[in-house]
Amino acid sequence: MSDLSAQESRPARRLPDWLSAMDDVAEEDGYLERLGNKHWAFFAETGTTLVVTFERAEALRAREGQMPAIWPLAQQNGWSVLTILAEGETFWRAPEVWGYFDRLVDDAFFDDFDQVLFYGAGAAGYAAGAYVVAAPGARALLISPRASMTPERAGWDRRNPAARRLDFTSRYGYAPDMTEGAERVWLVHDPHYGPDAAHAALFRRPWTTVLNARHTGENTERFLEIAGSQDALILAAMEGTLTPARFAAFWRARREAVPYLKLMLAKAAAAGRPGHEAMICRSVTRRLKAPRFARRLAALMAGDTAPPADPEA
Template sequence: MKDGHAEDIAAEGLLPVWLRDISGPAGGTGFYEKTGEHAAAFVDRGRHQLVVSFDNLADAGNPGHDVEPWGGKFIRDKGWSHLGVFARGPSWYRDPEIIGLFDRLARRGFFDSFDRVALVGTSMGGFAALAFADFAPGSTVVALSPQTTLDRTRVPWEERFLKGQARDWTLPCSDAAHTIGRIDRAYILYDPAVKADLWHVERLPQDRVIRLKGFWFGHKTAVVMRRIDQLKPFMEAAVTGTLTEPAFYRMIRARKDLLLYRREVEADLTRRGQKVRMKRFRDAFRNRKRRLANVLAEG
């Protein structure tokens, strides 16, 4: 950042926290590299834990000057080193330059220099966490509602993400079904009622996968976890490899009070032609919410 506009941004305190961490007076270490349609920012906070995060579709192309990589504040608060990968659009990371960056880092021993490495993301970012995992053998992957590929010759049933499908799926790291053979484990959170998400999970080698079924979360599993205040505990346990299936299912009990959950259940029951059961569920949901509101009002 050397032009006048960048200097104005710095003067106004609008630099992103990760950039201040790298270049501030405290003498932090790291790097920033722009590669074609993507960029990567690394903040070194020690060798004990590296988290590699990837933008999802909602975050991609954020025009703000103080944009954070996915999970940036959470990772910073935990004191973990962070390699945050930014996307300028719905690229699905089908860009030889960002793939080349990971290849160079792996060849230099970057990932091997950490005690633990976790690759994380949701949807498009979840795909990347799985697809790039082979660069970090022994790593943990935490992927929420991921795709395995958008190559229609491999997943002809995938009708979503048309812009992603139009990308170059002949590049390396294009099919996560073939890129997680050397990882330690992959925590995959998904809703089995979303058939395409289920089919993607079923393409993965199951001996490496811990399947966490967020029944009636819909595709936006991260949003549901955030709404029930469980996204951070979930991510902390998964990143450090301590998450168990029983613990996860205890975490998600509060989903039954979310309107998002109600809508997903109703949509699923409607698709299956169970309109009477759907109405019964809706009435029960409303009654429970009403009772809860009364209890809170009395307290």
């Protein structure tokens, strides 16, 4: 597909064990390339549809199978995968990374695919928004993305203090501007969570559709995953069929997802809100067979507002 051959891109030295699974896949039709000291590019060609993701190496190492999080969904749908891994909190801001995307542009790499989707959440959402400019006409699904972390643009965001020293002004720097060439951008966030809402406001462009996942705080991607909506969102974005109405239907499905409901109940208990706990339990027990919620509601009605010693009880 591109001039980046496996021989040119795969390091000659022995790879760390955590990279072996990806290297095995890359040997078939793709490559695994080191980008400086803190980044890797993994590419596997399995179809004419490409999903581009950004992921922390620490998360991949902790995952069974040590493959990118998108890999199972991509395999199910016959998608090619390009994942850029980062060691630590880099926000993918390194000359080696933007140089790599420059090379992809020079090689017309993205032209070989019928459809391209960039996906990321949080810092990875920043990277997906920033680098989508390398593939004009691509789509992007951004979950709670950062627009920038430079103090001049986002000094109000006190998270990720180390990122404030990174260079967000060079190539591919300001993510909202970098989305201009995209066919469509979807941005999912909690509008009630101040920092993410402020970043989302910076992305407001005619080609961007903002979708609200209320009460998820800064863990929107985790809530989508627990609610069983994450894969459906990615599929709809890849197909170009993600509308506010369709997102609302996906998001309503969380009301039937027991892991999500347990998490909401635990958050209410941790916040010391027994009235909210009771409301959740009543709603769940009216719709589902949920012994745990029925027991908790009975305890609350008896005046026992202390959180259960066993969170699964």
